[in-house]
Amino acid sequence: MLDRSIGEFSRFVIIALGCTIFGFVTDRWQLTLILGLGVYLVWVFLQQTRFDRWLSNGRRGPAPTNFGIWGDISDDFYRIQRRHRREKQKLHAMLRRVQDSTSALREGIVALEDDGNLAWWNPAAGELLGLRSDDVGQPLVNFVRDPGFVRYMHSQGSKSEPLTMRAPYSDARILQLEVTRFGRDEALVIVRDITRLHNLEQMRRDFVANVSHELRTPLTVIAGYLETLEASGQAPPGWAKPLTQMHEQAERMTTLVNDLLLLSRLETSERDSGRDKIAVRELVERLVREARALSGGRHEFSVECEQDSALIGDATELHSAFANLVLNAVKYSPAGGAVQLRWWVDGRGGHFAVKDSGIGIDPIHIPRLTERFYRVDAGRSRESGGTGLGLAIVKHVLLRHGAEMTVDSTPGRGSTFTLHFPPRKLVSETAA
Incomplete structure (x- = not known):
């Protein structure tokens, strides 16, 4: 220049x-x-x-x-x-x-501008959500009016979990939506048609629930006759031990069936149900009594619980979730080991932790612990009488109460399972 x-x-x-x-x-x-x-x-x-x-x-x-x-x-x-x-x-x-490449995808892709306004979408998204060319520039929530989706879009922060909902123009179609934010208040919405997977999952749940329900009657009859034979003393010589073993296995099958029925009910029920007010201190003291009865004096228990703490939810479900963690700690801790229970409240909500002194869990297993029938050590689990459904039940109880679980474990040093409840689920124990 x-x-x-x-x-x-x-x-x-x-x-x-x-x-x-x-x-x-x-x-x-x-x-x-x-x-x-x-x-x-x-x-x-x-x-x-x-x-x-x-x-x-x-x-x-x-x-x-x-x-x-x-x-x-x-x-x-x-x-x-x-x-x-x-x-x-x-x-x-x-x-x-x-x-051209996104148009060929089976998944729907929607690009949103500021304030969630429609900028562009591929043909699959237009079909799944019922969008037309003249809808550009309008808010997506004007066309997808499901209350869960509106809350999902208006919630702050990243969306770590996809949302499952019915299609806006077809109740028979099940969609899964996931939001990825980028730039300045811009976002991509990925829409998948999971109707077939949803139907298969529903068939599996119905099958498990129906089979479990049908098994209860014959198991009750078998257990009744076994108890009668044991109590009457009329069993043939040498049958005492086989009858005891059959009775134990019948009880184990009954426990498994009951857990399957409970898990099926939790999976199919509406989330965030139950308005019981549960005093946490009373619940923890009850759990300790049950754990001591199971332990038979072989373990040491310590309890730390803040006063004036209460949870809002389903009392039976919360007891089941808490009890599964405490009883697991007893089962997997060696004789003379310590089991610690702690409840505390802070700005993030209420927290219940169970710490055992067992062999610990390899980190590779932790992401799969809540899968049904998943066992870290199949031999030890069967010896302890576990069904493999306890942590799956805990997971679904937490989902229904808007809570989550974290696991901190080191092989050889025990494990700590912590349940985290949001502040909206807490109330003062003395509140009316």
Whole structure:
């Protein structure tokens, strides 16, 4: 730019000197200098006007051909224009490829602008959510009016868990939606049709519930006859031990069936039900009594519980969740081991922790602990009489109460299971 300014200044000086010399020859150097410089300024002004008119017209076509510094500026703009046009063509080609590829996806993709307004969506999303081309610019919640989805979109922070809901225009269709935020209040909504998976899962739940229900009657009859034989003393000689073992296995099967029925009910019931007020201290003291009865004096128990703490929820479900953790700690802690129970409240809500002194859990197993029938050590679990459903029941109870569980475990040093309840589930024990 400095070289161009020097060049233009040199051109101005040369014109001024030429006009001055010609003026001295003609003996009218002042008039000649004024006319020459005036013509130069008019020429520069005309070039500037042409360039300004080209800019005002949206830079259509190549830049005007000029000379001097304006010619250099025009050439620079022309090169920038060509480079911009090539980049724009590349960008359009890339966008076409992205749109073509997303249009071929079975999953729906919706791009949202500020305030959740519709910017773009692929055909799959249009079909699943019932969107039309003239819906651009309107809020997505105007078309997906499910209350759960509205809360899901308006909640702050990232959406770590997908939302499952029925399609807006078809109750027979089940959708799974997941939001990914980026940029400034922009977001992508991924929509999947999980109707088939949902139906298969429902069939599995119905099958398990029906089979479990049908097994209760024959198990009750078998257990009754076994108890009668044991109590009557009329069993053939040598049958005492087999009868005891059969009775134990019948009780184990009954426990398994009851757990399956409870888990099936938890999975199919509405979430966030139950308005019981549960005094946590009383619940923990009851759990300790049950744990001591199971332990038979083989373990040491310690309790730390804040007063005036109560939970809002289903009393039976919460007792089941708490008891599963406490009884597991007793089962997997060696004789003479310590079991610690603690309840405390802070700004994030209420927390119930159970710490055992068992062999601990390898971190590789922790993500799968709440799967039904998943066993870290199958042999030890069967010896302890566990059904493999306890932590699955805990998981679903927590889901129904808006809570979550964390596990802290080191092999050889025991494990700590902690339940975290949100502040909305807490109330003062003395409150009316």
